[in-house]
Amino acid sequence: MNHERLNPEKKDILIIDDTPDNLRVLSSLLTKQGYNVRKALNWQMALIACQTVLPDLILLDIMMPEVDGYEICQRLKSQESTNDIPVIFISALDDVFDKVKAFAVGGVDYITKPFEFEEVLIRIKNQLSLISARQEILELNTQLEIRVRERTFELEKTLHKLQQEINERQHLQNKLLDIVLHDSLTGLPNRVLFIKRLDKALTRAKQEQNYQFAVLFLDCDRFKVVNDSLGHLVGDELLVAIARRLQQFISPFDTLARFSGDEFAILLENITDIKMVTKIADDILKQLYLAFPLSRYEVFMNASIGIILGNKDYEKSEFLLRDADTAMYRAKAMGRARYHVFDPIMHQEALKLLELENDLRRAVERQEFIICYQPIINIKNRDIAGFEALIRWQHPTRGIVPPADFLPVAEETGLMNQINFWVLQSVCETLCQWQKYPEIKQKLKVSVNLSPKIFLQTNFLAKVDQILHDTQVDPRSLDLEITESALMENSDSVKTILKELQARQIKLIMDDFGTGYSSLSYLHSFPMDALKIDKSFVLRMLENQQSLGLVSAMINIAHSMGMGAIAEGVETQEQLAQLQKLNCDFAQGFLFSVAIAPELALDLLLSAPQW
Numbered sequence: 001m002n003h004e005r006l007n008p009e010k011k012d013i014l015i016i017d018d019t020p021d022n023l024r025v026l027s028s029l030l031t032k033q034g035y036n037v038r039k040a041l042n043w044q045m046a047l048i049a050c051q052t053v054l055p056d057l058i059l060l061d062i063m064m065p066e067v068d069g070y071e072i073c074q075r076l077k078s079q080e081s082t083n084d085i086p087v088i089f090i091s092a093l094d095d096v097f098d099k100v101k102a103f104a105v106g107g108v109d110y111i112t113k114p115f116e117f118e119e120v121l122i123r124i125k126n127q128l129s130l131i132s133a134r135q136e137i138l139e140l141n142t143q144l145e146i147r148v149r150e151r152t153f154e155l156e157k158t159l160h161k162l163q164q165e166i167n168e169r170q171h172l173q174n175k176l177l178d179i180v181l182h183d184s185l186t187g188l189p190n191r192v193l194f195i196k197r198l199d200k201a202l203t204r205a206k207q208e209q210n211y212q213f214a215v216l217f218l219d220c221d222r223f224k225v226v227n228d229s230l231g232h233l234v235g236d237e238l239l240v241a242i243a244r245r246l247q248q249f250i251s252p253f254d255t256l257a258r259f260s261g262d263e264f265a266i267l268l269e270n271i272t273d274i275k276m277v278t279k280i281a282d283d284i285l286k287q288l289y290l291a292f293p294l295s296r297y298e299v300f301m302n303a304s305i306g307i308i309l310g311n312k313d314y315e316k317s318e319f320l321l322r323d324a325d326t327a328m329y330r331a332k333a334m335g336r337a338r339y340h341v342f343d344p345i346m347h348q349e350a351l352k353l354l355e356l357e358n359d360l361r362r363a364v365e366r367q368e369f370i371i372c373y374q375p376i377i378n379i380k381n382r383d384i385a386g387f388e389a390l391i392r393w394q395h396p397t398r399g400i401v402p403p404a405d406f407l408p409v410a411e412e413t414g415l416m417n418q419i420n421f422w423v424l425q426s427v428c429e430t431l432c433q434w435q436k437y438p439e440i441k442q443k444l445k446v447s448v449n450l451s452p453k454i455f456l457q458t459n460f461l462a463k464v465d466q467i468l469h470d471t472q473v474d475p476r477s478l479d480l481e482i483t484e485s486a487l488m489e490n491s492d493s494v495k496t497i498l499k500e501l502q503a504r505q506i507k508l509i510m511d512d513f514g515t516g517y518s519s520l521s522y523l524h525s526f527p528m529d530a531l532k533i534d535k536s537f538v539l540r541m542l543e544n545q546q547s548l549g550l551v552s553a554m555i556n557i558a559h560s561m562g563m564g565a566i567a568e569g570v571e572t573q574e575q576l577a578q579l580q581k582l583n584c585d586f587a588q589g590f591l592f593s594v595a596i597a598p599e600l601a602l603d604l605l606l607s608a609p610q611w
């Protein structure tokens with residue numbers, strides 16, 4: 001049934017009353033006031049009226065035959081369609097009117113006959129405005145609900161978008177974290193992640209008595225050679241191949257990390273004893289020993305491994321790593337391609353080394369070095385032909401320290417060049433003073449050892465020129481001793497420098513000849529003036545025919561290439577006699593003299609001895 005209102009502007013009032021007079025009076029009053037008024041004389045009519053159009057308000061007479069006002073009100077209230085319509089009861093003043101009952105059955109107000117018009121209008125208006133207020137509230141409520149629903153939907157949409165963004169960010173973050181914690185070349189965990197895991201292992205060791213872990217620190221022995229000779233791409237390929245081989249030894253509990261360059265570290269967890277660890281190290285070394293078939297080359301590699309067994313007494317994982325590193329260096333020092341297990345004495349030695357480094361820095365500042373001179377004898381006429389300048393360190397507490405004990409450290413800490421230039425400068429100064437003595441032959445020579453790395457110093461030649469200029473030394477009196485490794489490390493630029501030195505009339509001697517790897521090929525392309533046969537060959541030359549043959553061959557090589565031959569480490573007359581037989585030009589060694597202080601060297605020179 002359609003419950004549309006007649007005129008939405010005009011309020012519709014239904015008067016239910018069996019008294020036509022009442023109906024008329026009320027009706028005309030209300031119609032004048034602009035209401036739409038309908039009339040019903042009893043329940044049936046009222047019902048039909050409501051079914052046609054729902055009134056906005058009902059005026060209901062209480063006293064009616066058959067169905068009275070209370071009953072009608074109750075019926076209206078019990079129907080869903082009409083139960084909201086406000087009912088105002090009409091009662092006569094003399095009626096027995098039960099107000100309580102009227103409200104109880106659902107009436108909202110009452111008016112009494114005879115009608116006080118003003119009052120009737122106010123009561124009707126009140127009820128109507130109550131209705132419209134209620135309706136407004138209802139409408140507002142629905143609007144609110146709609147808006148809430150809309151907002152909720154929007155909110156949900158935004159939330160969904162936000163969640164998506166959060167997910168994307170999380171994904172990106174994970175990806176970034178992955179990049180930050182992994183090595184891009186091999187995909188292995190990097191140093192940062194390794195240290196995190198090591199921290200965890202150390203913490204666990206402190207909590208669980210039975211938990212044991214170990215660190216293997218691995219450094220490739222020949223990687224630099226591969227990288228320098230075959231290029232970085234091959235180097236990278238090799239690193240990836242090494243990583244793959246190492247992965248075979250790693251269980252899901254363990255961590256294999258690329259630490260830097262050609263360094264790898266392995267954290268082994270849940271191990272039982274050191275034997276288990278050294279077995280793994282052994283297996284790794286065996287695997288690395290096999291050729292690496294890369295895309296264009298087949299490459300061979302070795303590694304040195306330092307091992308440290310985890311120990312809950314370590315305060316920080318850094319210290320564990322430090323000791324693994326120390327053990328690795330020990331493995332290298334012991335001949336490479338091996339492993340070494342750390343023991344605490346090594347740490348003491350490492351500390352000593354650190355102390356030495358500090359001392360050495362101070363020594364450079366305070367010039368605690370002296371130069372000793374070892375004579376070099378002309379084998380044919382047994383005169384002094386010259387000296388080799390050899391550095392010593394006059395340590396404030398340790399006394400004289402030989403070069404082998406501090407030069408490697410100087411080399412590593414970058415102090416070597418400074419020391420080397422100082423030697424060159426002092427030697428030139430001393431040489432100049434000696435040359436002032438008329439009895440000293442102008443032919444006298446002093447040779448100075450050069451560290452291989454000094455050629456990498458960009459202003460090397462300028463520095464040499466400066467020293468030559470400052471001391472005014474005759475460059476023909478200066479020899480420079482160079483080892484093969486200097487030539488191998490940077491051949492082209494070194495070749496240019498050597499030519500420049502020779503242009504200044506400085507003579508070049510290849511030192512420690514025979515101990516390098518590719519002597520002949522290098523000799524051929526580098527312009528040397530003499531070869532110094534290493535003392536290891538001279539000391540053994542009389543042991544057997546083979547050793548003698550070697551020395552003989554070296555002298556022949558020198559001569560056939562137009563170079564002089566110097567034998568160092570000559571300790572006996574027999575050796576000297578043999579060298580003379582072999583036509584060696586010069587000799588140097590304890591047979592003649594150890595390296596002596598400059599004053600003694602000058603005395604020796606002035607006494608012009610003959611051996």
Ligand code: C2E
Pocket residue numbers: 374389390391402403404407420423448449450451481511512535568569570571588589590591595
């Ligand atoms: P090197 O250039 O091979 O020097 C020869 C070494 O052999 C010297 O040791 C010398 O004292 C020692 N020697 C001389 N005669 C004999 C002998 O008959 N028998 C034996 N067994 N040894 C003998 P030193 O002075 O301890 O120098 C060791 C190394 O330190 C040198 O080896 C050289 O490589 C380096 N060195 C010394 N002074 C300098 C320097 O001023 N600059 C640079 N760059 N290196 C230096």
Ligand code: CA
Pocket residue numbers: 388449481511
């Ligand atoms: Ca030398």
Ligand code: CA
Pocket residue numbers: 511512534535568
């Ligand atoms: Ca030597």
